[in-house]
Amino acid sequence: MTTRLRYAPSPTGFLHIGGARTALFNWAYARRTGGVFVLRIEDTDRARSTDEYEEAILEGMRWLGMDWDEGPGIGGPFGPYRQTERFDRYERVAAELLASGAAYRCFCDSARLDALRTRQREAGETPAYDGTCRDLALEEAERRAAAGEPFTVRFRVPKDGETLVQDLVCGEVRFPNADVDDWIMVRTDGTPTYNFCVVCDDSHMRITHVLRGEEHLTNTPKQVLLFEALGLEPPAFAHLPLMLGNDGKKLSKRTGDTSLQDYRDKGYPAAAVMNFLCLQGWGLDETTTIFSLDDLVRHFDPKDVRKGGSVFDPKKFLWMAGEYLRRESLEELATHCAPFVVAAGLATEEELAERAEWFRAVLATERERIQLYSELPARIAYLFQDDDAVVYDPKAEKNARKHEGRIELLETYLEWLRPRLDPLDVDAVREATKAFVAERELRFPALFQPLRCALMGAAGGADLFDVMALLGPERVERRIRAAMERLA
Numbered sequence: 001m002t003t004r005l006r007y008a009p010s011p012t013g014f015l016h017i018g019g020a021r022t023a024l025f026n027w028a029y030a031r032r033t034g035g036v037f038v039l040r041i042e043d044t045d046r047a048r049s050t051d052e053y054e055e056a057i058l059e060g061m062r063w064l065g066m067d068w069d070e071g072p073g074i075g076g077p078f079g080p081y082r083q084t085e086r087f088d089r090y091e092r093v094a095a096e097l098l099a100s101g102a103a104y105r106c107f108c109d110s111a112r113l114d115a116l117r118t119r120q121r122e123a124g125e126t127p128a129y130d131g132t133c134r135d136l137a138l139e140e141a142e143r144r145a146a147a148g149e150p151f152t153v154r155f156r157v158p159k160d161g162e163t164l165v166q167d168l169v170c171g172e173v174r175f176p177n178a179d180v181d182d183w184i185m186v187r188t189d190g191t192p193t194y195n196f197c198v199v200c201d202d203s204h205m206r207i208t209h210v211l212r213g214e215e216h217l218t219n220t221p222k223q224v225l226l227f228e229a230l231g232l233e234p235p236a237f238a239h240l241p242l243m244l245g246n247d248g249k250k251l252s253k254r255t256g257d258t259s260l261q262d263y264r265d266k267g268y269p270a271a272a273v274m275n276f277l278c279l280q281g282w283g284l285d286e287t288t289t290i291f292s293l294d295d296l297v298r299h300f301d302p303k304d305v306r307k308g309g310s311v312f313d314p315k316k317f318l319w320m321a322g323e324y325l326r327r328e329s330l331e332e333l334a335t336h337c338a339p340f341v342v343a344a345g346l347a348t349e350e351e352l353a354e355r356a357e358w359f360r361a362v363l364a365t366e367r368e369r370i371q372l373y374s375e376l377p378a379r380i381a382y383l384f385q386d387d388d389a390v391v392y393d394p395k396a397e398k399n400a401r402k403h404e405g406r407i408e409l410l411e412t413y414l415e416w417l418r419p420r421l422d423p424l425d426v427d428a429v430r431e432a433t434k435a436f437v438a439e440r441e442l443r444f445p446a447l448f449q450p451l452r453c454a455l456m457g458a459a460g461g462a463d464l465f466d467v468m469a470l471l472g473p474e475r476v477e478r479r480i481r482a483a484m485e486r487l488a
């Protein structure tokens with residue numbers, strides 16, 4: 001049997017990292033088993049769903065490396081793939097369930113239901129529908145509905161017995177039916193509810209495995225009972241552990257960014273995000289922390305997902321971002337960093353493209369020092385400043401001014417350096433400069449601090465001789481001359 005998995009986001013917000021992990025696991029298992037991955041948009045909450053969110057979710061999925069076989073835009077044999085376009089189907093199923101008696105019309109109005117809930121709460125009971133309309137004769141219910149009386153459609157949950165959920169992650173979970181309310185399938189305004197749509201769609205779309213967040217486990221008995229009422233076999237379920245913040249509570253904005261987009265905007269490599277999110281509940285084995293999308297596809301099985309909350313550690317995430325960044329080729333790094341450099345206003349895309357080789361050299365000097373693409377612009381801004389107006393960091397300037405003979409030394413050094421700049425042999429000049437300092441019985445900072453301030457305006461950073469190579473002979477000279485005036 002072909003496996004069919006789906007990711008079913010509600011476009012009521014940006015892609016949450018928990019949602020991204022759910023999507024990755026479903027996608028990976030579909031790919032691993034040679035099955036089909038379906039994208040279904042659950043947009044029945046019309047007030048909160050937007051096209052912008054839907055596009056952002058799709059964009060986030062693509063960014064992580066996922067593709068889908070059926071879905072909005074591309075279609076497929078079980079479309080449409082947006083729930084708001086499937087209402088006729090829900091109506092048909094609701095009618096079928098009413099006719100078979102598996103569902104019933106409920107005419108209780110909200111005032112009555114509110115009063116009921118309040119009474120039950122006051123008595124210390126769990127609020128539940130009391131079944132007033134459960135045993136209305138079908139003819140009477142049809143007559144009242146035809147007369148225009150508003151109603152909801154409720155699912156008739158068996159009073160006895162229990163519903164067994166065989167969960168691939170949580171194991172066997174038993175829900176006494178007495179604890180499952182006669183839940184509403186269709187609201188008074190005719191709109192279908194989540195549990196109802198999901199079963200209609202998962203059955204129609206022939207979904208074989210449902211991997212989703214643990215918060216949906218309590219919905220599962222309702223869905224299983226509905227599958228049974230329709231005479232259908234439910235899919236296999238796997239409920240994924242909640243992602244917890246380092247305070248042990250559900251991950252929130254306070255303990256870490258929760259939207260995938262935040263990580264993208266902050267310059268996390270997509271592959272690092274994929275890897276880190278998968279580690280929240282799954283691992284390639286006991287020890288491997290770094291794995292690729294291919295590894296995930298080759299090995300992912302929902303049975304191996306760990307039960308119980310996984311703690312999300314932002315520090316480890318940052319470390320992992322750096323690991324991935326350093327594994328990229330300079331070409332890849334250039335592609336990934338360029339948008340950040342452009343956004344910071346340092347150069348245009350065209351300018352970077354024209355100086356591609358130079359930009360790669362810049363990256364070669366910086367890549368050991370950054371963990372995120374977004375850290376680059378601030379570190380290399382000095383390269384894009386005018387030579388006579390390099391921004392001096394106050395600390396760099398203070399360091400430079402500590403040295404009495406700085407101006408004369410810069411002058412002598414420039415004389416010495418000029419013939420060695422073109423062509424510049426970085427390693428040779430570095431060694432020769434050390435000798436230059438030693439011969440004059442100076443300490444290294446006496447030259448290097450004013451020189452660093454002159455060339456970069458910074459107190460630390462890249463190797464000075466790499467910086468010389470990046471600036472080129474004329475700019476090095478101009479910067480040193482400017483410093484001789486500015487640091488006097």
Ligand code: GLU
Pocket residue numbers: 008009010042198211212216
């Ligand atoms: N639209 C639901 C959500 O975003 C999907 C739940 C499910 O996978 O059944 O939580």
